[in-house]
Amino acid sequence: MKRRIKAYLPFTINELKRQMAYKGAFYLFILVKMFGAFINYYLWMAIYGSTNQNTLGGLTQGEMVIYIFMAYLTGTIVTVSVSNWVSEDVVQGTVAMNLIKPIDYRMSLISRASGDMIYQFLVPSVFIWIGLEIYRAAVPGLPPFSAEKVLFYLVSTVLSFLIYVLFDFCFGMIAFFTTYIFGLMMVKQALIAFLTGQLIPISFFPEAVQRVFDFLPFSSMVYTPVMIYLGKYTGNKLFFMLLRQAAWVVLLYLFGSLIWRKVTKRLVILGG
């Protein structure tokens, strides 16, 4: 175990260092992504302003503010695009090098993604989070801060991260069949934003659609941790949700191993 950690830790640290090096570009990207959150914020404020109801989709206006920014924040932490790296490695043929090294390619990707995740968490997310906690304290009617909820939120987010990365690894396998996956990546990104609850809480979807989502991994990626943070899941329901996330981690892991074996069998690399 110790040897394994020693082998994969450098991937994490390297990615962290790489991110630190391109700070300028990174902050601008954060800004771009924040645009989306702010558009969403103003849009939702206008939506709540256009209705007499106190709650929409089960959320009050105050809860919605927290939802929007927490969903944004969770989305940024969780969605590390492993498939980008896979497609780069495939197009450039460097994936062959990874096959002959005595390490597991997927593990190295996950370790690298962890570096990304930690960085995204440290740099923008913590500050947004602190801002949100101040908001939570200032606005009456919101549930108070609770260390327990935060703890469960963090556990759930780590599971979300694993679900996303394992899912994205499977998605990245498409790169072995076509070199231009840009179009598909756009589809994936749009779908992820929509189905994970980043754009709109899952509770806004029609009942029947929600039942279908129960059998897909997407709502476990963002919606579940944010709902935990908001205190919407408690007791048995909370444990069921965490269990469901864990089940997705296992399932996607096994599925990934399966396609990886299939794909590497038919791999052809130009030149040596």
Add this chain to the structure above:
Amino acid sequence: MMRMKCRRYLRLYRVIISQFFKIILQSRVDFFMGLFGFFFSQILGIAFLYLVFEQIPSLQGWTLDQLIFIYGFAQIPRGIDHLFTDNIWMVAWRFVVNGEFDRYMLRPMNILFQIISEKLQPDALGELLVGILLVTRSMIKGIVITDALHTVLFFVSILAGALIYTSIKTFFAALAFWLKVSGPFLQVAYETANFAKYPTEIYAKGIRFMITWVIPFAFVAYLPASFFLKAGGSPVVIGMECGIAAVFCCIAYFVFERGTHVYESAGN
């Protein structure tokens, strides 16, 4: 003299573009995937509006159909600009810092023309398709004014809007001549356009001011679109859009031209 020059450039454009079509035909799968990608992500934006309007009758006085028109209208100038001038992004990300810009300096042709004509971006057809579909839908529903004046101004507005897009792109890409890479800045500026997909009244004053006067995307999408809806708006909006397009065009071209003079090759 001027006419001959124009004709020469038109001929060149045809030659370059026909080369490009050959490339597309070679990789048809890529073409359809890119198109589908853009089409699909726009459609989800509409699905979002549908879900929201399940809960509310109207958004600050705007109905769902009207918002869908604004959304769709915004895609058309964006799509036109995206289709024809996508290569400008490369100036911001790669050409200057890698020294690839050398080859444009060497040819006896207008530099910006060379860059723009080098590539058509077929992915943009996805955006255009969504835009045209949604505008057509609004016309069938009878919520847009379709008399002669509005129809003419519709096309004027789309062209002016595309020009504003191109100018903003050129301006921020040209910063690369001084910064080497200006991609992130261009990205920030470009994404600002997303604010204008919705009525600007929903935003705080500062944001509204910025998207109306600083990076004037409100003039590309929301403001002209609301003129075409039955709101009794004044055609002055379209006039202002054209004015802004002209001014931004001049500024962007001037900065770009300046930039080519300070350009230094990466050397090899």
